[in-house]
Amino acid sequence: MPEAVPSLTAPHRLQYTYKRSTGPVLGRFFGGLRDGRILGVRRKDGSVMVPPKEYDPDTGEALGELVEVGTAGVVKSWAWVSHPREKQPLGRPFAYALVQLDGADTPLLHAVDAGGDERRMTTGMRVRARFAAERPGGIRDIECFEPTDEPAKGKAKPLAESELPAPVELVKVPVQLDYLYSAGQAASRFLRGLAEGKLLGQRCPVDGKVYCPTRGACAEHGVPTAGEIVEVKDRGTIVSYSVVRVPSENIQVELPFAAVTILLDGADSTFTHVMSETKLEDVHMGMRVQAVWQPRETWTTSMKNIKYFKPSGEPDAPFDSYKDHL
Amino acid sequence: MRDVAVISFSQAKSVRREADRNEVEILMPVVHEARDRAGLDKRVDFICSGSSDYLAGQSFAFVSGLDSVGAWPPISESHVEADGAWALYEAWVKIQMGYADTALVYGFGKPSMGDLPEVLALQLDPYTATPLWPDAVSIAALQARICLEQGVVTERQMAEVAVRDRRNAKGNRFAQLAGDFEVEKLLAEPYLVSPLRRYDCSPISDGASAMVIASGEVARKVCKNPAWITGFAHIAEPQELGVRDLTRSRSTEIAAEKAGVGKGRVDVAEIYGPFTHQELLVEKALGLDRSVKVNPSGGALAANPIMAAGLTRIGEAARAISEGGARRAVAHATSGPCLQQNLVCVLEG
Numbered sequence: 001m002p003e004a005v006p007s008l009t010a011p012h013r014l015q016y017t018y019k020r021s022t023g024p025v026l027g028r029f030f031g032g033l034r035d036g037r038i039l040g041v042r043r044k045d046g047s048v049m050v051p052p053k054e055y056d057p058d059t060g061e062a063l064g065e066l067v068e069v070g071t072a073g074v075v076k077s078w079a080w081v082s083h084p085r086e087k088q089p090l091g092r093p094f095a096y097a098l099v100q101l102d103g104a105d106t107p108l109l110h111a112v113d114a115g116g117d118e119r120r121m122t123t124g125m126r127v128r129a130r131f132a133a134e135r136p137g138g139i140r141d142i143e144c145f146e147p148t149d150e151p152a153k154g155k156a157k158p159l160a161e162s163e164l165p166a167p168v169e170l171v172k173v174p175v176q177l178d179y180l181y182s183a184g185q186a187a188s189r190f191l192r193g194l195a196e197g198k199l200l201g202q203r204c205p206v207d208g209k210v211y212c213p214t215r216g217a218c219a220e221h222g223v224p225t226a227g228e229i230v231e232v233k234d235r236g237t238i239v240s241y242s243v244v245r246v247p248s249e250n251i252q253v254e255l256p257f258a259a260v261t262i263l264l265d266g267a268d269s270t271f272t273h274v275m276s277e278t279k280l281e282d283v284h285m286g287m288r289v290q291a292v293w294q295p296r297e298t299w300t301t302s303m304k305n306i307k308y309f310k311p312s313g314e315p316d317a318p319f320d321s322y323k324d325h326l
Numbered sequence: 327m328r329d330v331a332v333i334s335f336s337q338a339k340s341v342r343r344e345a346d347r348n349e350v351e352i353l354m355p356v357v358h359e360a361r362d363r364a365g366l367d368k369r370v371d372f373i374c375s376g377s378s379d380y381l382a383g384q385s386f387a388f389v390s391g392l393d394s395v396g397a398w399p400p401i402s403e404s405h406v407e408a409d410g411a412w413a414l415y416e417a418w419v420k421i422q423m424g425y426a427d428t429a430l431v432y433g434f435g436k437p438s439m440g441d442l443p444e445v446l447a448l449q450l451d452p453y454t455a456t457p458l459w460p461d462a463v464s465i466a467a468l469q470a471r472i473c474l475e476q477g478v479v480t481e482r483q484m485a486e487v488a489v490r491d492r493r494n495a496k497g498n499r500f501a502q503l504a505g506d507f508e509v510e511k512l513l514a515e516p517y518l519v520s521p522l523r524r525y526d527c528s529p530i531s532d533g534a535s536a537m538v539i540a541s542g543e544v545a546r547k548v549c550k551n552p553a554w555i556t557g558f559a560h561i562a563e564p565q566e567l568g569v570r571d572l573t574r575s576r577s578t579e580i581a582a583e584k585a586g587v588g589k590g591r592v593d594v595a596e597i598y599g600p601f602t603h604q605e606l607l608v609e610k611a612l613g614l615d616r617s618v619k620v621n622p623s624g625g626a627l628a629a630n631p632i633m634a635a636g637l638t639r640i641g642e643a644a645r646a647i648s649e650g651g652a653r654r655a656v657a658h659a660t661s662g663p664c665l666q667q668n669l670v671c672v673l674e675g
Binding site for chain 2: 004005006007009012014018020022026030049050051053057058076077078079080081082085087088089096097098106107108109110111118123138139140171173175177178179180181182183184185186187188215216217218219220221222223224
């Protein structure tokens with residue numbers, strides 16, 4: 001078994017903006033926030049839930065009677081964040097808190113700005129919402145809560161149809177998470193091979209098949225391929241292809257191009273890459289191809305070292321030689 | 327009901343960061359060990375895994391886990407986006423229904439790749455809570471303060487839990503945090519996210535665990551000391567923190583009742599408490615008396631391989647029966663913010 005190697009690592013960012021339909025209850029809630037008002041929903045027992053829900057969490061009954069609660073309330077619990085993360089509501093130390101607004105019977109999770117001073121925080125303190133200057137409709141239309149002397153207002157106010165805020169139909173929730181991937185043993189070997197212009201595969205100890213690239217396992221037998229390392233050729237046979245007409249920032253060739261599945265000579269697993277230096281209509285199953293590498297001085301531990309594949313000019317491979325890989 | 331037993335268990339050593347192995351490379355030896363220890367003469371009938379794509383930051387991340395089991399010829403397989411304890415529940419149901427006699431269950435997670443407390447903000451309400459990005463420690467701290475101020479727990483009791491678990495973990499070679507600590511010294515430490523101190527929080531752990539379960543006919547044939555699953559239930563509470571009573575674990579109470587925890591003497595309890603106060607709440611909700619040995623493995627405060635830590639509690643409880651001479655053990659797993667969802671499994675020798 002080859003000796004363990006340090007793993008290569010690479011940063012990875014998962015980034016996506018969720019666009020969420022709000023529905024009739026949350027839509028009005030966010031519409032309220034946009035107008036600087038806070039709405040709750042009345043449950044069958046008369047109590048008021050903020051934020052409102054479409055269904056009673058205890059009984060499952062549908063809820064829809066929206067009421068207006070105060071924009072100030074009482075801290076029921078709090079957690080002091082002395083080192084805020086970038087995405088969190090405040091850039092200086094602050095508290096996450098459960099705030100029970102005047103007229104509400106359940107607390108709302110939000111942030112409290114106590115001027116960065118934990119000593120100003122107590123359970124039972126009164127706070128009021130500080131609304132954001134720009135309010136697209138969403139929970140962050142409230143920037144945070146802040147301490148206040150404002151007296152309690154009492155009951156929730158029933159709302160006539162005409163007093164309901166216009167609903168926000170859609171909220172946008174951007175998600176961005178940063179990771180540091182480690183490739184692990186098998187992929188690190190493969191990527192280091194690429195930096196030397198080599199395609200390294202590993203052999204399944206059960207049936208001797210060569211996998212390139214490998215995640216470190218033969219998926220068929222469920223065993224590690226941590227044994228023999230095998231260099232495979234940078235030429236092979238197209239076993240399948242498709243024509244791509246949509247752009248991707250990860251692909252360096254011009255549109256349209258053929259994405260191909262290649263059985264590299266010496267490998268028993270297929271490899272996906274792109275074709276160039278050929279007419280699209282000439283690409284076909286059984287076509288012999290070879291890798292076109294970037295200039296040697298630019299090689300790194302990356303698949304991008306191979307620019308694309310091009311026809312090798314050899315005669316087509318017989319169908320039997322690749323039929324098991326379709 | 328069919329008799330079903332745990333016939334083997336295996337786990338990886340939990341570490342803060344598995345720098346040089348990918349998930350499959352961590353998981354494979356664990357799965358193989360569990361399978362080999364089970365000593366079955368043919369492939370298992372069913373496979374179920376627990377993991378979360380958000381830990382890896384890529385979709386269908388669990389598919390690579392299948393590399394470790396050998397999926398050809400085709401296998402009967404399922405996955406839960408949850409701790410492996412819930413995968414075990416699915417496998418147990420499959421056997422109960424007569425669709426399988428044997429099952430392999432595994433859970434794995436490599437949270438070191440991302441910022442776990444931040445990733446866990448994604449399990450909150452996506453409209454009203456996630457956009458505020460409350461990290462998992464802050465969310466737990468909100469619950470801890472309510473419990474402290476209402477006198478449900480004390481900071482001293484919380485520190486005692488940390489001391490107990492990490493002392494117990496000295497005997498567990500798979501644990502990540504083990505050693506002798508003093509309550510007074512812990513109480514003198516600064517807050518991490520007040521009212522929680524660092525020792526109140528479980529570590530972030532990369533790890534995996536795997537288990538084989540079998541119906542009575544098979545288990546009696548291949549296993550000398552099977553740990554019989556005699557009670558199994560899981561219950562969820564609402565997602566919204568504001569509508570829950572955070573001073574108790576109501577869903578654990580119900581699950582414990584359904585699983586029949588109180589029907590006999592409990593020798594050992596393995597509790598998945600990601601935070602010290604949560605371990606105390608669960609201990610109370612399970613109705614355990616002082617004679618019960620709690621977390622002989624060190625529990626989640628000694629190692630928290632997320633997505634495997636719950637399954638590991640059940641594995642450790644089974645081991646207490648198969649190897650440790652316990653007659654009856656209770657294992658608990660949790661998921662979600664502030665003990666939102668809880669699973670209770672009763673095992674007997």
